[in-house]
Amino acid sequence: MTSSHPQVPTLSMADFDGQKGAFSDALGQAWRETGFVGVRDHGVDDAIIDRAYEVFREFFALPAEVKQRYQLPGKGGARGYTGFGVEQAKDHDVPDLKEFWHVGRELADADNPAPEILLPNVWPEEVPGFKEAALALYQALDGLGSRVLSALALDIGLPADWFADKTDFGNSILRPIHYPPIEQAVPGAVRAARHEDINLITLLIGSREQGLEILTRDGDWVPVSTLPGTIVVNVGDMLQRLTNRVYPSTTHRVVNPPGDAARRARYSIPFFLHPNPDFLIRTLPQCVEREGEDHFPGPITSHEYLLERLREIKLI
Template sequence: MELVAVDYAAPDAPQQFVESLREFGFAVLKNHPLQADEITHIYTAWQAFFNSPSKYDYRFSKRFDGYFPPEVSETAKGHQVKDLKEYFHFYYPWGQCPPELVDITVQYRQKTNHIAEQLLNWIERYSPSEVAAHYTEPLSAMIEGSDQTLLRVLHYPPLTGNEVPNAIRAAAHEDINFLTILPAANQPGLQVLTKANQWLDVPCDFGLLIINIGDMLQEASGGYFPSTTHRVINPPQTTQNKSRISLPLFLHPRPEVVLSERHTAQSYLQERLKELGF
């Protein structure tokens, strides 16, 4: 069993893409509109930010935007040890951002969001009628104008060998949001838990685009599309001295969007944040 990259330009790409999401909660795309040189440029620019002490000038605010240092990094639900990472939360248009990174970050977010709208259209097109009946409005419309969509710039620092026992770069978790769009990182390590309860490596060749279902889309589809457990494992000793940069765009519906009889997007988010101790 493996995740096979779907050719974004192929005539049957929408169907293959949705079938992969249904099976794994994940899908991988090749030949998509994001250009490799754009990804390289933004990786390099944000790596320089994390290498600089000026990152502390952008420490996160009460609105959870800005820089989160390793000592306040997330602890995944059900785990006791913090992840080995630092990150920056960029909310557009109201979030803080270093001036030299604004233009490339906004451009990346806008292009990725546009791709996400197309992918949500594919998901809706290939949702069975009884599943689509649960959608209170078109899926792509649910994210339109949302100021809750979050671009997280993740930096997994090189390992020193002195890490807390059992700590890994990102412990097993599911995403809270609607849909996550993620260019393949500059280092491997992402794994997804299959239906057979086995960890499967997600293809990480540079230039691929990885998409996974979040809890909110699982809720909106009545469980038809699974929000699958995934993690980022530590690198082997031969490459543990290398950083890993990752750029997940966490798509969130507008707060008032009705996901199900139980939840709006806002009530669902608050429930999950409470579970995480926020």
């Protein structure tokens, strides 16, 4: 095991054999302490990642009027394009300095259990190969996320396959993000203001540019640099709620870098792994026992919870 920062350990997926052991123990410890962990030897091919970055950069370089054609009114950014300065972090006064695209689960109509929620994808016709590249990365990260959740289940005393039928139709999202060069400072505006993720876990293919920081349990902001070949995985609010804060969701942000770095574009690709829309987020009994009380006594479906949070960040 190596480390990209003393606060954020890096684990090898090659050490996980599907059984409770050193890997699941280390994963659980890292998430209890920081909410973040890096994974290497993860099986996501570099060629898939590189091709995805290529088509995403090509899309974001299109004229604004072309990109706006793919912003779907009334959908809360669930699929397609969300323009610059639209998303605004909870309790923050100004929007983030970013634009992004959402790719959801690709399902045939006959296989879709919730067509009003699991919406069809849209694809930019101006970028050849966009669909193929995006879906290849989506599927690779979805598979990796399932393996990580299996290790998590073992750490908390659940069967290894406990999450399998609870995430197989999850409203998971691949979100390529473009943070344009900062030519002129906007008071109070940063690339991504402090926030916690909504979902179960997030798998982040990091930027080659600096900026990501996490808030430690001691209240210090710590920069996180992604090592080559490493995917950062963090706890989201749904998992925090399900586990009664045994695995806390860590606050993080993307700050504006100093000097010339601010005038360079930044790209990153998080994959937000969600449960199935009808999954009832109800505190796990063993987590209530461990914490001594139930911090979240009112169960809620994952879709209802998602809608609550989307309202808070001004997407709906």
